[in-house]
Amino acid sequence: xxxxxxxxxxxxxxxxxxxAAIDVETGIEVVVMGPAxxxxxxxxRIALRKLEKALEAPDAEPSALPPRKGTIV
Numbered sequence: 001x002x003x004x005x006x007x008x009x010x011x012x013x014x015x016x017x018x019x020a021a022i023d024v025e026t027g028i029e030v031v032v033m034g035p036a037x038x039x040x041x042x043x044x045r046i047a048l049r050k051l052e053k054a055l056e057a058p059d060a061e062p063s064a065l066p067p068r069k070g071t072i073v
Contacts, residue, residue: 006051008044012036021047023055030054 005024010017017036021044022029030050034043 004055006048008047010040010043017043019043019047021051023051026055028054 007022007024009020009022011020012018015036016033017038017040018031018033019040020029020031028051030047032043032047032050034046
């Protein structure tokens with residue numbers, strides 16, 4: 001994953017923290033949940049591993065994704 005740009009988003013929902021990892025090139029997003037008191041680094045590491053697995057899937061090619069909405073600026 002050293003060649004890919006990944007965005008991370010952390011959101012606290014009640015007693016839980018939602019950690020999302022998004023691959024910039026493909027737009028593939030994965031989400032993991034953990035305790036809100038857990039260190040972000042741990043959830044980030046788990047989300048990154050889950051994203052790596054998702055990118056290895058045969059249907060993870062950018063051509064298999066539906067067209068994105070919005071405007072790129």
